[in-house]
Amino acid sequence: MNNKQGDEMYDVAIIGGGPAGLNAALVLGRSRRRVVVIDEELPRNAVTRESHGFLTRDGITPTEFRRIAKEQILKYPSVTFQPDIVKSVTGKDGDFQLQLAGSEVAVQSRKLLFAMGLKDVLPDINGISEVYGTSAFVCPFCDGWELRDKQISVIGLNDLSLHLLKLLSGWTQKLTLLTDGSAVLSPDQRSEIHLHGIPIIEDKIEHIESSQGDVKRIIFHSAPPVECEGIFFSPTLIQSTDIPKKMGCVVSSNGHHVMKIDTDLMGRTNVSGVYAAGDASGVPFQLIAAASSGATTAAAIQLDLLDAEWNSVQER
Ligand SMILES: Cc1cc2nc3c(=O)[nH]c(=O)nc-3n(C[C@H](O)[C@H](O)[C@H](O)COP(=O)(O)OP(=O)(O)OC[C@H]3O[C@@H](n4cnc5c(N)ncnc54)[C@H](O)[C@@H]3O)c2cc1C
Structure with missing residues (x-):
């Protein structure tokens, strides 16, 4: 791997800045975590004129939805947005390295959240x-x-x-x-x-x-x-990247032409330190459901980080 590594170790790297990744970033930013959201900025609903069914945001354009979300999240200074594509991930729980398409510098994080949606096959x-x-x-x-x-x-x-x-x-x-x-x-x-x-x-x-x-x-x-x-x-829905599979995450069909990353109810995958939320994890395919699962998974990540920090304190 010829990537150099950045100096900063983020607590959480979130791949994808749709409602799942954005709500996770909001909750983690408010939990005082250093978070980076790496986003290719091609959401599933980018083709639509309006989004519906999200309380207080019914009829909003996908672009305006993201603009408001980012404006609110950036009030929390420990959250960073990086427009880029994650090409591969190496490392393990506590020390992941994310290789990006547009940078020689790898992003480092303790935890990893897949929130990169799904792709419709027309x-x-x-x-x-x-x-x-x-x-x-x-x-x-x-x-x-x-x-x-x-x-x-x-x-x-x-x-x-x-x-x-x-x-x-x-x-x-x-x-x-x-x-x-x-x-x-x-x-x-x-x-x-x-x-x-x-x-x-x-x-x-x-x-x-x-x-x-x-x-x-x-x-x-x-x-x-x-x-x-x-x-x-009813389209076939596929994962937008094979990174989860390459890392050993179980990716399975929901029986209805959808390939999803398997998680527990809190968004934990079978790979330690790796989580998934939103469409990518097969939650009902709606903005509000994606945002909700992002928030729930963020809470799980915060709990797991706190557990590790709490338990690492030794008696003197
Ligand atoms: C035509 C259409 C209309 C829809 N209309 C509505 C609606 O009106 N109301 C509603 O509730 N839902 C609607 N949906 C569903 C809704 O768009 C999805 O449920 C929602 O966007 C899922 O959110 P997400 O955060 O999981 O993923 P997404 O919103 O898809 O966001 C994922 C992000 O991850 C990025 N990404 C992917 N791979 C990488 C990578 N390797 N590196 C970096 N970034 C990456 C993508 O570019 C994208 O920005 C619609 C869907 C479609 C297809």
């Missing part, structure tokens, strides 16, 4: 990236209200199609299931969908027509086009 459909986050969404709780009573196409490419249709029926009755010619529906699922009067189009999708992020029509290989005002789908 379906391989022409035009989906143009509407993703503006009129194609993944979470009805986040974006269902804005599309209430509208004509929605559900692109169902995996076993969550039926679940997603059922969820969306809370917001609109105007649903169509598109399988892109590939999804397999069991006879029972098919009859359940028919029972609810939801049309199924099984033709291959040619492309999604849109204007300035708003979906207009879905064009098929041979079936007639479908007009719609919104799209929902």
